[in-house]
Amino acid sequence: MLGKLDWSAIPIDQPIPLIAAAIVLVLILGVLAWAGIKGYFPYLWDEWITSVDHKRIGVMYVLLAMVMLLRGGTDAIMMRTQQAVAFQSQGFLPPEHYNQIFSAHGTIMIFFVGMPFIIGLMNFVVPLQLGVRDVAFPTLNSVGFWLTASGALLVNVSLVIGEFARTGWLPFPPLSELSYSPGVGVDYYAWAIQISGVGTLVAGINLVTTVLKLRTKGMTYLRMPMFCWTTLASCLLIVAAFPILTATLAMLLLDRYLGFHFFTNEAGGNMMMFMNLIWAWGHPEVYILVLPAFGVFSEVVSTFSSKPLFGYRSMVLATMAICLIAFTVWLHHFFTMGAGATVNAVFGIASMIIAVPTGVKIYNWLFTMYGGRVRLETPMLWAVGFMVTFILGGLTGVLLAVPPADFMLHNSLFLVAHFHNVIIGGVLFGAFAGYTYWFPKAFGFRLHEGLGKAAFWFTLFGFYVTFVPLYIAGLMGMTRRMQHYDVAEWRPWMIVASLGTAIIAVGVVLQLVQFIVSIRRREQLRDRTGDPWDGRSLEWATASPPPVYNFAVYPDVAGEDAYWTAKSTAREHGEEQPKQNYRDIELPRNSPTGFICAFFATVTGFAMIWHIWWMVCLGLLGAFATFVVFAWRDREDYVVPAEEVERIEAANIAERRRALRPAGSPA
Ligand code: HEA
Ligand code: HEM
Numbered sequence: 001m002l003g004k005l006d007w008s009a010i011p012i013d014q015p016i017p018l019i020a021a022a023i024v025l026v027l028i029l030g031v032l033a034w035a036g037i038k039g040y041f042p043y044l045w046d047e048w049i050t051s052v053d054h055k056r057i058g059v060m061y062v063l064l065a066m067v068m069l070l071r072g073g074t075d076a077i078m079m080r081t082q083q084a085v086a087f088q089s090q091g092f093l094p095p096e097h098y099n100q101i102f103s104a105h106g107t108i109m110i111f112f113v114g115m116p117f118i119i120g121l122m123n124f125v126v127p128l129q130l131g132v133r134d135v136a137f138p139t140l141n142s143v144g145f146w147l148t149a150s151g152a153l154l155v156n157v158s159l160v161i162g163e164f165a166r167t168g169w170l171p172f173p174p175l176s177e178l179s180y181s182p183g184v185g186v187d188y189y190a191w192a193i194q195i196s197g198v199g200t201l202v203a204g205i206n207l208v209t210t211v212l213k214l215r216t217k218g219m220t221y222l223r224m225p226m227f228c229w230t231t232l233a234s235c236l237l238i239v240a241a242f243p244i245l246t247a248t249l250a251m252l253l254l255d256r257y258l259g260f261h262f263f264t265n266e267a268g269g270n271m272m273m274f275m276n277l278i279w280a281w282g283h284p285e286v287y288i289l290v291l292p293a294f295g296v297f298s299e300v301v302s303t304f305s306s307k308p309l310f311g312y313r314s315m316v317l318a319t320m321a322i323c324l325i326a327f328t329v330w331l332h333h334f335f336t337m338g339a340g341a342t343v344n345a346v347f348g349i350a351s352m353i354i355a356v357p358t359g360v361k362i363y364n365w366l367f368t369m370y371g372g373r374v375r376l377e378t379p380m381l382w383a384v385g386f387m388v389t390f391i392l393g394g395l396t397g398v399l400l401a402v403p404p405a406d407f408m409l410h411n412s413l414f415l416v417a418h419f420h421n422v423i424i425g426g427v428l429f430g431a432f433a434g435y436t437y438w439f440p441k442a443f444g445f446r447l448h449e450g451l452g453k454a455a456f457w458f459t460l461f462g463f464y465v466t467f468v469p470l471y472i473a474g475l476m477g478m479t480r481r482m483q484h485y486d487v488a489e490w491r492p493w494m495i496v497a498s499l500g501t502a503i504i505a506v507g508v509v510l511q512l513v514q515f516i517v518s519i520r521r522r523e524q525l526r527d528r529t530g531d532p533w534d535g536r537s538l539e540w541a542t543a544s545p546p547p548v549y550n551f552a553v554y555p556d557v558a559g560e561d562a563y564w565t566a567k568s569t570a571r572e573h574g575e576e577q578p579k580q581n582y583r584d585i586e587l588p589r590n591s592p593t594g595f596i597c598a599f600f601a602t603v604t605g606f607a608m609i610w611h612i613w614w615m616v617c618l619g620l621l622g623a624f625a626t627f628v629v630f631a632w633r634d635r636e637d638y639v640v641p642a643e644e645v646e647r648i649e650a651a652n653i654a655e656r657r658r659a660l661r662p663a664g665s666p667a
């Protein structure tokens, strides 16, 4: 009846995951009970869960990323603590558990922290920057988000029911084949990533279409803000690379479920095929993550230097160059596989070539700051911290791209230090910069500056204390994924690294405190202008938070830095804006399609993992039925009448005027 599922799936003998899961469950039930008692459910359902508004979906993506950051961070703390104590002893985590933790940490951090964070920011910001009212396919957008959430849910369910993969964040065969991983761990991994991967693909298609097809009047390609360009590059990579991931995992699943031999060592299979395929996705994936972060820094650096971005066109070119070259370097992840010196040299050189457009970007940011009026507010601090940290990480990447060096450093802690150096310094700092920068736009009040700055310094300092020791231990020969070790010289570095992790944790907690304190003090932190940072692009032209329709009238764009230009013109020609002729605005109706579809996807995934075939059929049928019902609905849009638009706009304009009036001047 329930396939492979029975009581032995609950890890009663392992207190750590059980206690962790119990705490999470109590928290979730507590939040649900609180929302129920306060009567928030109808509001949550109508305004958020079924919302197809790109702004709300963007906020939900970011929220998902932040919650998952706490989960992935807990894993990180456990691993660092284990390595600090597991010298000539087993520490507190048995090997099978340690292996699940680094696999879950890597998977969660890449797929459920990095991806939702950047997709959330892109979703929220891009339509506003392009001067339009939503993304190209609003309902599909909701489907994409909920499928991502479904994947995250499955990974977390594995904590209590069954187990997670022990094969690392990329399940290399033959270890991930049925003969070596007979449990359900790899299946949890594969189905979670298949489901969320479809969600990501959908989001990518949606944003590519939005940038290519939905731009306001005068918003030519070369007038788009840099963040829109990096979104386009990143989403083109998603569209090209994610199908490879899906196909590769589908083949692995065929191996595991139906006895195929794509990646086995017998019957004509070849596990090297998996390496090529997974890295043909995996390398572009790291640029999918970091390009939007580059976009955030471009916006932040030019805004907080009060200057146009230096070398805008070269920045566009560099972005698109990285987008292309990203597809030509995948083999640097397995130089040691035996492809031969010539092949290794080709891929090594291709990898080094990426340093050129990346360097162009770094110099452009520096020149943007040079001679500008630099304001070191929190988003800008993250940007400066990024530049220093990312250069270091990028340079160690170039070292790894030298095949002979890589033969020594492959799979060492030096590699682990390299990628945390670029991912934390690049992606995570970018996500935090974007979060603090656009928070006032999303909610109408700023985040607390003092706490934000403190969080930045703790995170930055903690980062170096954690990861510099890993470079050193790596050079001393310590390999990655060690549950325990016997070399005394490594030990001090592991202890320092664990202290560093505690410092990062303080930084993360400070951001949580900042969030709560800012909500409580929102009246003091209120931004009534809609433009708290003296911004340059169109998202700052509308109110904070923006009305559902974003712009009452589509803005007319006359050049780069559209809003900055408009502000300067207004200053020269007086503040008075011509009276607008508002029209009725049609907007897409909210739809539960995304949520329901993801519900059935979760059921199907869970049933697949446990071989509960009747449930698989039900889940697939349910998902199909959801789309049929959706296709049959008779009213797609609703209308915000012109009078309502006029009322909202008049209120917003009045509020902005009041905020901009110098203190003490007559009403
Ligand atoms: C956001 C993520 C991200 C980014 C941006 C990068 C960027 C780079 N990475 Fe990294 N990498 C990862 C994430 C990332 N990497 C991950 C996750 C892994 C491991 C996966 C695993 O095995 O589990 C990995 C592994 C990895 C390997 C495999 C090592 C091994 O397994 O043995 C290699 C080898 O070539 C490599 C190289 C590079 C290079 C050359 C860059 C370049 O793009 C860097 C370019 C940037 C600079 C160089 C700095 C700025 C430039 C200048 C200031 C100009 C002047 C400089 C020069 C001219 C040199 N990376
Ligand atoms: C917040 C601080 C973080 C700490 C202290 C940390 C710590 C660790 C540790 C100890 C490991 C295992 C190293 C080993 O193999 O021995 C690891 C692996 C990994 N981490 Fe992190 N990490 C952090 C943040 C992140 C972030 C933000 C990401 C990505 C967005 C990330 C992605 C990964 C990946 C992909 C692996 C490889 C997993 C594997 O070996 O399969 N980490 N990390």
Ligand SMILES: [Cu+2]
Residues within 6 Å of the ligand: 282, 283, 286, 329, 330, 332, 333
């Ligand atoms: Cu790579």
